Amino acid sequence: MPTLRRLEGRKGDDGHEAHVSAECTPPEEDARLPRADEDERRAQGAEAATREGAQTPDRLTGRLPRSERLTTSAEFQALFHRGKRIERSSFLVLWREAEHDRRVGFAVSRRLKRAVDRNRVRRRLREAYRAARSVAPEAVAVIIIGKQRALDVEFAGLVGELRGALASMASPASAAGSAR
Numbered sequence: 001m002p003t004l005r006r007l008e009g010r011k012g013d014d015g016h017e018a019h020v021s022a023e024c025t026p027p028e029e030d031a032r033l034p035r036a037d038e039d040e041r042r043a044q045g046a047e048a049a050t051r052e053g054a055q056t057p058d059r060l061t062g063r064l065p066r067s068e069r070l071t072t073s074a075e076f077q078a079l080f081h082r083g084k085r086i087e088r089s090s091f092l093v094l095w096r097e098a099e100h101d102r103r104v105g106f107a108v109s110r111r112l113k114r115a116v117d118r119n120r121v122r123r124r125l126r127e128a129y130r131a132a133r134s135v136a137p138e139a140v141a142v143i144i145i146g147k148q149r150a151l152d153v154e155f156a157g158l159v160g161e162l163r164g165a166l167a168s169m170a171s172p173a174s175a176a177g178s179a180r
Contacts, residue, residue, distance in 0.1 A: 029060060064130065070105030079105075079143045086165045090150040090158055091125060093165045094143040102136055104129055121146035130160045135147040136166040 070076055083094035106125055108118040125146050136142065150158060 008070070062164075064104070064126065067101070068103055070103050070143065072163055075103075075141065076105055076143060083143065086168060088161045088165055090147055090153050091165075092145040092147070092157065093169075094145065095140055097137075097168055098139050098141040100139065102133070102138055103141050104133070105143045106146070107143060112146075112148055117148075117151060118146075121148075121150045124150055124158060125162075128155065128162045131159045132163040132166055135163050135170075137170050140169060142166075142169075165167060 038081075070163045079094045079096060083096045084093070086093040106129075112118045112119075112121065125144050129144060131170050144162070153161075
């Protein structure tokens with residue numbers, strides 16, 4: 001016997017649906033309001049989120065604009081093959097004069113085994129560059145290659161080292177002496 005026929009033949013069931021009220025129940029108090037047992041320190045919705053962008057531990061915000069970054073592998077390869085070198089204990093700077101405004105790229109050697117460490121070095125160098133970029137010449141292309149020591153040195157020391165390296169690009173004596 002099909003299931004439908006069995007259900008129709010049950011005692012006390014006349015096969016009709018029950019009558020349900022179509023009226024809505026009155027709404028309770030606003031469920032979004034915090035109650036006494038909820039954590040009131042958390043953000044109370046999307047409008048409470050900050051709109052400034054990412055912040056670093058040193059309170060620098062924002063990003064390097066695309067116009068200030070080296071973006072193609074051809075630009076990187078040109079500097080790796082024909083760039084002048086400035087070596088410091090925490091990083092290596094490859095640079096050359098350019099027709100356009102100042103542009104920068106960042107790299108870290110795979111000698112740092114963990115990707116976490118490579119990313120941290122890259123972030124620290126990027127922020128150090130942002131703090132020191134006013135010292136660099138206007139028309140230059142730069143690659144900053146991070147080393148292991150960039151993880152251990154204080155951030156202020158890293159900025160000071162980078163300022164010195166960028167300032168030495170402007171002097172003609174270092175440009176002639178630091179070529180490969």
